[in-house]
Amino acid sequence: MSCKDCKDCECNEVKKFIESMDNTIPYTDETFSDKIIRTFPHDTPEHLLKWHWDEEDRDVYAVNKTDWKFQFDDQLPQQINSKLHIPKGVYHRIIKGTGDLRLLIYK
Numbered sequence: 001m002s003c004k005d006c007k008d009c010e011c012n013e014v015k016k017f018i019e020s021m022d023n024t025i026p027y028t029d030e031t032f033s034d035k036i037i038r039t040f041p042h043d044t045p046e047h048l049l050k051w052h053w054d055e056e057d058r059d060v061y062a063v064n065k066t067d068w069k070f071q072f073d074d075q076l077p078q079q080i081n082s083k084l085h086i087p088k089g090v091y092h093r094i095i096k097g098t099g100d101l102r103l104l105i106y107k
Contacts, residue, residue, distance in 0.1 A: 024048055037063065040094065040101040051093045059106040060084040068097035 026048035030037040040049075051073070060070075062080040069077040070084055073091035080103070086092060094101070 034106060036105040038103045038105055042098065042100050044096060046096050049094045049096055051091050053089050053091050054086060056088050056107050058086045060086060061104045063102035063104050064100070066097055066099065066101050068101040069095040071095060
């Protein structure tokens with residue numbers, strides 16, 4: 001079978017394309033005057049953790065001990081166990097671990 005007949009295709013290209021178009025927000029926010037507590041549930045689908053950049057600088061701290069990771073573009077993933085400064089306009093992503101991820105974000 002060829003990909004023209006995706007109904008029976010096993011290459012998963014259609015699934016990958018559909019997932020890439022999924023703009024579901026993978027977290028919930030609790031907003032306070034100068035900070036946000038952002039929670040990524042343990043069952044977050046990995047395809048929702050996309051590379052992105054922010055429109056303002058952010059300082060991020062893990063609220064709970066976690067094995068989730070953070071990655072800047074062109075750098076190796078790092079543990080989220082101390083303050084992370086994310087400059088505006090710099091591409092980055094979260095890499096899923098186990099359990100929920102709770103972050104304290106200062107803008």
